[in-house]
Amino acid sequence: MTPQVPNLILTAEDLLLAFVLGALIGIERQWRQRTAGLRTNTLVAVGAAIFVDLALRMGGSAEAIRVVAYVVSGVGFLGAGTIMKEGANVRGLNTAATLWGSAAVGACAGAEQWLPAILAAGFVISANTLLRPVVNRINRAPLSETGTELNYTFSLIVPRGQEAALLDILSEKLETAGYPVRDLRMHPFGQSETEMHAILLPSSVDGEVLDRLSAQFSQMPQVRQAFWNQSAGE
Structure with a gap:
């Protein structure tokens, strides 16, 4: 061998x-x-x-x-x-x-x-x-606000060209309600609209307050749609 x-x-x-x-x-x-x-x-x-x-x-x-x-x-x-x-x-x-x-x-x-x-x-x-x-x-298992950090996003759908006019209004109203904006993102929505997302700082959020803000923005003529949502943090 x-x-x-x-x-x-x-x-x-x-x-x-x-x-x-x-x-x-x-x-x-x-x-x-x-x-x-x-x-x-x-x-x-x-x-x-x-x-x-x-x-x-x-x-x-x-x-x-x-x-x-x-x-x-x-x-x-x-x-x-x-x-x-x-x-x-x-x-x-x-x-x-x-x-x-x-x-x-x-x-x-x-x-x-x-x-x-x-x-x-x-x-x-x-x-x-x-x-x-x-x-x-x-x-x-359902998400628990005490055990999971949740991200809250307040969103607007507006006609193209109205973003700048609504930017300051959006930030001001959210800060007045006690929800300062951590980040703001925008991207095209359809052919003639823009979707604006205001990502809020992590905090204890009252859904009724955000619901009222959504209703206020929805009544504005330059806003097509207003809504908010939550998601689990990373």
């Missing part, structure tokens, strides 16, 4: 472990029809294992550690491709984090740290399965 054969057997064992563990992580993702599923997570784990194993064989532990750092940054770019922003919502963060976990599992396998690789895979799978009911329960 040539000296390379034992190394080749060890490499095969490392890659097989990365393949199996990456596939186990990917099965859960594929079952839930996520962007990165069975094949992607398996390939990420195997790819990380190949790079780390190669560095370990050629340069020893120090070189393997350096390659692990490159694997982490490289998978970061791959994960960024799965993240999509749809309006105020961001999708794909969990998928990107799972890919990162698959790469970590593969890196452990490639470095012949088999027990850490198995443990890491178990924790990644557990995070995606055992914690899901907890997340769903929290998401279904």
Whole structure:
């Protein structure tokens, strides 16, 4: 048996472990029809294992550690491709984090740290399965003003060209009511109107006061619509 054969057997064992563990992580993702599923997570784990194993064989532990750092940054770019922003919502963060976990599992396998690789895979799978009911329960719970910082936005829809005239009036009326404006945003609404959003400073807001302000603005001839809403803070 040539000296390379034992190394080749060890490499095969490392890659097989990365393949199996990456596939186990990917099965859960594929079952839930996520962007990165069975094949992607398996390939990420195997790819990380190949790079780390190669560095370990050629340069020893120090070189393997350096390659692990490159694997982490490289998978970061791959994960960024799965993240999509749809309006105020961001999708794909969990998928990107799972890919990162698959790469970590593969890196452990490639470095012949088999027990850490198995443990890491178990924790990644557990995070995606055992914690899901907890997340769903929290998401279904109603928002509490005392436990969650809420953002309040007062909005006007006005004809184009009326924004400047209403800007000072809007700020003055809100400040008089005790709700200073933190930020003001405007964007086109339809073909001939503008939507103005006054984002209020976080505070205890009385909905009846904002309702009265909405009614006052709605009676102004240069205002097409006035309303307010609240959303959970970041």
